Amino acid sequence: MGQINRREFLGILGAATASVALGSQPVLGQKEAKSCVIIGSGFAGLAAGFKLKTAGWDVTILEARSRVGGRVFSYSLPQNPKLICELGAEWVGESHERLKALCHDFKIGLQKHQFDDYLMQNGTISRPSEWSFSPQAKAALDQMIAGYGKLSTLEKNQLDRLDWWTQLEKIGFTPNDLRIRDLMDSTDFGESIREVSAFAALAEYAESSPKNEMDYKMTGGNSRLVNEFADRIGRENIRLGAKVSEIRQSKGIVTVKAGDDVFRADACICTAPVASLRKIKFDPPLPPAQAAAAERLGYARIIKNSVLYDERFWNAENFSMVSDTTSHYYFHSTQGQPDKQGILTAYAIGDKADVLASQSDERRMALITRDLVDFDVNAPKLARGIASYAWQRDEYTEGAYAIYRPGQWFGLRPILARPHGKVLFAGEHLADWQGFMEGAIETGEASAAALLK
Ligand SMILES: Cc1cc2nc3c(=O)[nH]c(=O)nc-3n(C[C@H](O)[C@H](O)[C@H](O)COP(=O)(O)OP(=O)(O)OC[C@H]3O[C@@H](n4cnc5c(N)ncnc54)[C@H](O)[C@@H]3O)c2cc1C
Incomplete structure (x- = not known):
């Protein structure tokens, strides 16, 4: 090759x-x-x-x-049929040329769907500008992405045999860098980065760099296409x-x-x-x-939980938060859909997805909103309904998407x-x-x- x-x-x-x-x-x-x-x-x-x-x-x-x-499945909760969320595929990337061209040909608008991540660790909330990776981790990752195009076949195969966590550790990520990176990247792969081929991970980030493929979604829902x-x-x-x-x-x-x-x-x-x-x-x-x-x-274990709230207490349209809780990653699903109510989706992977999947809707909503009290103490009171889909329990996919493990x-x-x-x-x-x-x-x-x- x-x-x-x-x-x-x-x-x-x-x-x-x-x-x-x-x-x-x-x-x-x-x-x-x-x-x-x-x-x-x-x-x-x-x-x-x-x-x-x-x-x-x-x-x-x-x-x-x-x-x-x-796996493309736009959905509205009966409590507010005007608001649309996605229980399957969410983002259209800037580099997704065919998808963008088809939307253009079929006259489907693409609306902005980018986010600024808050970080919650052990109940402490950091705003998007208040947290980052260590300078050595950032520099090492940039260097690896820059060198991606020059990798030999042998080097690609060597990388494929490693997992992403081990590779990042090798290039100098600190334990806290690794923990944050795992929280973030595992939402892309649907399992911990200890499970993912380092080549598959690097290829995804290098091919989409400097973007991250989380740019747009289709106006009116991805099911329109x-x-x-x-x-x-x-x-x-x-x-x-x-x-x-x-x-x-x-x-x-x-x-x-x-x-x-x-x-x-x-x-x-x-x-x-x-x-x-x-x-x-x-x-x-x-x-x-x-x-x-x-x-x-x-295939990766992912559960999406879209919770309808009476108020958009997260304020920013582009609100998202990576957390070390069971609910894992929250993002505002109704960005660009004006209403007093709004939907925050909790996107959990791996074992966390299995924990949430085993609960009733009522218990799951209680867990997800309770995980938010450090951000806003009123979150549980404002929740009006939940729609969840656990893809690992889907009869036809038994997971969200394929996960290529080391060597695969x-x-x-x-x-x-x-x-x-x-x-x-x-x-x-x-x-x-x-x-x-x-x-x-x-x-x-x-x-x-x-x-x-
Ligand atoms: C939770 C989640 C989040 C995602 N996020 C994103 C995202 O943000 N951006 C993005 O671009 N992509 C995302 N994806 C991935 C995207 O949804 C998939 O890559 C894509 O939709 C897969 O399309 P497909 O045609 O390959 O498979 P599918 O959509 O699964 O289609 C295969 C079809 O085959 C049918 N089928 C299976 N077995 C049989 C049988 N025996 N007989 C007849 N029919 C059968 C199934 O019912 C299914 O309808 C996400 C997926 C999930 C689940």
């Missing part, structure tokens, strides 16, 4: 996908292939479906849930409640079974998250290395991305922008492009 960056790496995978799927399987017939069954109506499936449909293909999307959008895609593909082409259980390939035709229904097509794009992929029966079976890779890839970025991802005959794979977990809407779209479009070649 030489000096390639993370983005170019997926480009190479995409090219490999095309040549394996079409080159070695001429029966796909290139120009004759006109029908595709797509598994999943998240952004990967919708982006693939839209591209193929625009090119004149017959597209059928099979979606197990009773709604479209997968879901609906625009679905309307253009045609709702009649999207089957809800269609959980795929089998994919067979024989004599150049792919047969996909969902419940009692059977769908036949020239090709299939499977965007099922790995927990779901593992439950699908393939005939012929997936190669042993690919099946083993699917067994090993894990280069060890698993390329294997999982390999096409299986006429079945191509797409989804967030295979993307350069892994863990992002942009990545889902990128891989969906790349699969469709491979079929169109």
Whole structure:
């Protein structure tokens, strides 16, 4: 791979996908292939479906849930239907070019969604200007990010074998720097940075530097893009409640079974998250290395808890607070949505997410608002309702997004991305922008492009 960056790496995978799927399987017939069954109506499936449909293909999307959008899920609490929060994907990054272009084409506004973080440690609150990392930690991280583009393949693989915490410790982070960094970065990866490949972490921060991919959200909710895609593909082409259980390939035709229904097509794009992929029966079976890779890839535990308050006691529109409490990270979800009431979302990861997930709504709201009393003693009294979603308990993803543990970025991802005959794979977990809407779209479009070649 030489000096390639993370983005170019997926480009190479995409090219490999095309040549394996079409080159070695001429029966796909290139120009004759006109029908595709797509598994999943998240952004990967919708982006693939839209591209193929625009090119004149017959597209059928099979979606197990009773709604479209997968992990993009805008929501309003019944107590105030005017206010919108996101129980799935939240931020659109400045570097997310495809997402921004689609929003532009479909006339969806992007509104500012940036924050200035307060820090709460042991009940002491520091304003955004009152805390920082040590000068040596800042300098060492800047240097590592600046050197990212020059890393050799060997160095990238060495980094991939380490976890992010160990790497930061190696370059001089103090114990308190590490604790704060863990609180902050674990909201990006969904688990402690002791669990995350140092290469995957560095790549994410270096590729988005100097921004952090937390720039905008879609006006009216991120589900607007879901609906625009679905309307253009045609709702009649999207089957809800269609959980795929089998994919067979024989004599150049792919047969996909969902419940009692059977769908036949020239090709299939499977965007099922790995927990779901593992439950699908393939005939012929997936190669042993690919099946083993699917067994090993894990997903992060994240719970989002959007609490409606009668007053916006946090005052600043761009309020957010990283904390060492169970509630972990608070941010103002209704920035740019004027109202007396407002929503603060508590975003917790890992074991904290499991603790909150086991509580009733009432107890969870009590815990989350109690964690805020050092910031404002009135927080519990002002809370009016809560909407929570624990992604680790979601039947179809068993987590929020894939987490590449040490050694897995280069060890698993390329294997999982390999096409299986006429079945191509797409989804967030295979993307350069892994863990992002942009990545889902990128891989969906790349699969469709491979079929169109
Ligand atoms: C809590 C959380 C926070 C996030 N924050 C951000 C953020 O701030 N910014 C950002 O860009 N991204 C964020 N993401 C990530 C983003 O949501 C995902 O990367 C993206 O939406 C994934 O799209 P996908 O199409 O790959 O998968 P999905 O959206 O999961 O779509 C896959 C679809 O396949 C369906 N399916 C599964 N199995 C079957 C089956 N057997 N048969 C039929 N259908 C099946 C599922 O129901 C699902 O609808 C966040 C995600 C979560 C959960």
